[in-house]
Amino acid sequence: AQSVSQHNHHVILSEAASLELGCNYSYGGTVNLFWYVQYPGQHLQLLLKYFSGDPLVKGIKGFEAEFIKSKFSFNLRKPSVQWSDTAEYFCAVSQTGANNLFFGTGTRLTVIP
């Protein structure tokens, strides 16, 4: 069965610190990969996505993620976080052509001004 693991449950950083959130998935076929963000009181929004091609993808608000197929990983990075990045971050995986997303349990990021 497919699964998505986000090992960091809660990350606390100071402003300007660098961020890396881990995401590993278990599925042997071709996948689509996503990072969603849920700001306090708001709905899930897509940060970035990987379908094919360049494994380093750039998203909104300065976020990027790297797909490493051999490690089944899709880690999210940002060189310098801001207080406004405080949110819950979800990694999600979909088999190419499938109709559903498998989500990780989420990582809560708190950025201290």
Next chain:
Amino acid sequence: ETGVTQSPTHLIKTRGQQVTLRCSSQSGHNTVSWYQQALGQGPQFIFQYYREEENGRGNFPPRFSGLQFPNYSSELNVNALELDDSALYLCASSLPTRGYNEQFFGPGTRLTVL
């Protein structure tokens, strides 16, 4: 472009009751998926509707059912509510193209079962 909308925002029911949640898809999207997000968890796939037919289902019992209408809006119905059904219910719409399934989420309906 109108995004995904859901109603109601909040709902309180008692155990054993039935509930209907509604979703309007983003303009131009013909596919609607429903997810359940329990507190502290990631969303879990309930089912998807495409062209008014169920097009895939997650590990949820038959008392979770749905409908999609010709305008692509959708309903999620839950019968015989249980305390564990308390969660945020998310609707997502998409326009699957060449296997790429990018989904756009609504704000959710918070269901509390007492």
